[in-house]
Amino acid sequence: xxxxxxxxxxxxxxxxxxxxxxxxxxxxxxxxxxxxxxxxxxxxxxxxxxxxxxxxxxxxxxxxxxxxxxxxxxxxxxxxxxxxxxxxxxxxxxxxxxxxxxxxxxxxxxxxxxxxxxxxxxxxxxxxxxxxxxxxxxxxxxxxxxxxxxxxxxxxxxxxxxxxxxxxxxxxxxxxxxxxxxxxxxxxxxxxxxxxxxxxxxxxxxxxxxxxxxxxxxxxxxxxx
Amino acid sequence: xxxxxxxxxxxxxxxxxxxxxxxxxxxxxxxxxxxxxxxxxxxxxxxxxxxxxxxxxxxxxxxxxxxxxxxxxxxxxxxxxxxxxxxxxxxxxxxxxxxxxxxxxxxxxxxxxxxxxxxxxxxxxxxxxxxxxxxxxxxxxxxxxxxxxxxxxxxxxxxxxxxxxxxxxxxxxxxxxxxxxxxxxxxxxxxxxxxxxxxxxxxxxxxxxxxxxxxxxxxxxxxxx
DNA sequence: TCAAAAGTGTTTTAATTACACCCATGC
DNA sequence: GCATGGGTGTAATTAAAACACTTTTGA
Numbered sequence: 270x271x272x273x274x275x276x277x278x279x280x281x282x283x284x285x286x287x288x289x290x291x292x293x294x295x296x297x298x299x300x301x302x303x304x305x306x307x308x309x310x311x312x313x314x315x316x317x318x319x320x321x322x323x324x325x326x327x328x329x330x331x332x333x334x335x336x337x338x339x340x341x342x343x344x345x346x347x348x349x350x351x352x353x354x355x356x357x358x359x360x361x362x363x364x365x366x367x368x369x370x371x372x373x374x375x376x377x378x379x380x381x382x383x384x385x386x387x388x389x390x391x392x393x394x395x396x397x398x399x400x401x402x403x404x405x406x407x408x409x410x411x412x413x414x415x416x417x418x419x420x421x422x423x424x425x426x427x428x429x430x431x432x433x434x435x436x437x438x439x440x441x442x443x444x445x446x447x448x449x450x451x452x453x454x455x456x457x458x459x460x461x462x463x464x465x466x467x468x469x470x471x472x473x474x475x476x477x478x479x480x481x482x483x484x485x486x487x488x489x490x491x492x493x494x
Numbered sequence: 495x496x497x498x499x500x501x502x503x504x505x506x507x508x509x510x511x512x513x514x515x516x517x518x519x520x521x522x523x524x525x526x527x528x529x530x531x532x533x534x535x536x537x538x539x540x541x542x543x544x545x546x547x548x549x550x551x552x553x554x555x556x557x558x559x560x561x562x563x564x565x566x567x568x569x570x571x572x573x574x575x576x577x578x579x580x581x582x583x584x585x586x587x588x589x590x591x592x593x594x595x596x597x598x599x600x601x602x603x604x605x606x607x608x609x610x611x612x613x614x615x616x617x618x619x620x621x622x623x624x625x626x627x628x629x630x631x632x633x634x635x636x637x638x639x640x641x642x643x644x645x646x647x648x649x650x651x652x653x654x655x656x657x658x659x660x661x662x663x664x665x666x667x668x669x670x671x672x673x674x675x676x677x678x679x680x681x682x683x684x685x686x687x688x689x690x691x692x693x694x695x696x697x698x699x700x701x702x703x704x705x706x707x708x709x710x711x712x713x714x715x716x717x718x719x
Numbered sequence: 720t721c722a723a724a725a726g727t728g729t730t731t732t733a734a735t736t737a738c739a740c741c742c743a744t745g746c
Numbered sequence: 747g748c749a750t751g752g753g754t755g756t757a758a759t760t761a762a763a764a765c766a767c768t769t770t771t772g773a
Contacts, residue, residue: 290556292586333588334587335584335586359560361517361560363557372517374584374586460726461764464726479770481771482771483723483725484723485724485726485771485772486724486726667752668752668753684736684737684738687735704744706744706745707745709743710742710743710745712752713753
């Protein structure tokens with residue numbers, strides 16, 4: 270299995286600009302760390318965009334769907350099988366890749382960075398979590414547009430669905446959760462109104478445990494079920 | 495240009511099940527006629543699904559984006575260039591087409607059927623507007639799923655955006671508009687509340703003209719700008 | 720003991736829903 | 747002239763937004 274992963278990783282990042290017209294899955298992997306919403310970007314060792322930050326992505330095989338491909342990328346990247354992904358959009362501009370025509374279908378996924386240490390793979394010179402409001406200005410291809418589209422969809426889904434993947438730990442304080450919402454929506458929320466709204470959804474339960482090391486002694490909550 | 499169109503139309507519908515792995519755009523073309531939201535489906539003359547109703551679609555060329563491809567399909571179908579389209583989703587299941595692998599990216603578009611008489615093309619045995627709540631049960635491929643996804647996105651966009659393409663004529667009564675909304679959302683709306691909400695958006699203007707032939711003498715409205 | 724963060728309700732405002740009568744027109 | 751559909755406003759309910767003090771804990 271490890272071999273398969275490496276094979277894929279290479280096709281994803283080692284042999285850029287060398288494949289035939291391809292369909293790829295690019296992943297906007299969002300994480301929440303130190304109070305900020307972040308996204309994982311990589312730099313490749315070769316290819317035209319080797320000095321640019323890029324979304325991690327992979328080429329879709331003959332025998333896999335684009336969703337399976339997206340999961341494959343995540344498996345290579347963080348070694349996790351069952352992360353929930355959401356399809357965002359297809360990008361088909363003819364000149365988006367300098368050598369060959371590449372069609373990309375983008376996804377977003379939500380993880381907790383602490384749970385998934387990122388291994389530096391050989392074909393990637395750098396790999397880094399960026400704050401969403403401090404993105405580098407050298408993002409390659411049309412990946413900035415892809416990031417913006419994914420973030421917009423995430424915001425939309427957050428309001429209606431209250432799905433936040435594993436952006437938060439197993440147990441968390443309501444203020445941590447509020448802070449996550451504020452990061453994603455990029456605005457301040459009223460503490461009392463936020464708690465009222467979230468709690469009356471009956472999707473969280475109070476563990477009764479107080480988180481240590483924080484002034485005020487906040488209760489830890491978890492998702493029900 | 496007419497030749498080009500025919501060439502495309504053939505590749506879309508005459509030579510099914512005979513192409514290499516392809517990327518297609520399938521169009522959920524919604525129309526509003528006789529008080530019902532409808533969708534245009536076609537039957538092809540050949541291929542495994544020749545007895546099934548299908549969404550109109552076309553193969554993406556090397557030198558066009560998927561959006562251009564979608565417009566091409568609409569041009570072939572109804573001869574119109576500048577219809578607004580919305581991308582919905584990519585479908586990549588491996589076995590969705592019986593012969594070759596076909597990746598489909600779906601779109602929806604909104605037109606007024608009366609404005610666009612549908613020509614029967616040679617490769618299509620039938621072409622018909624179906625009421626969305628009376629779809630045939632022999633819909634080919636995964637096109638029923640595609641229709642449902644597109645309709646759901648349309649409902650979502652209707653609530654937030656108030657974009658209804660050209661589903662309504664240039665001028666229309668508020669009750670015609672309400673009837674359209676009820677068809678799309680599939681539920682009854684309160685007449686006074688609907689009018690209040692729509693009018694206070696300030697996106698419509700009253701032409702001052704009364705539509706003849708209807709009891710009550712309703713005013714005709716149009717979109718501003 | 721004091722600074723920082725947690726926890727908690729009420730009031731105000733805005734948005735949504737429910738509801739009934741008279742008027743205009745076509746037949 | 748009468749049946750059908752068009753047009754209109756207000757009250758009730760519900761949801762969202764604004765707002766301040768007390769308690770707990772770490773340093």
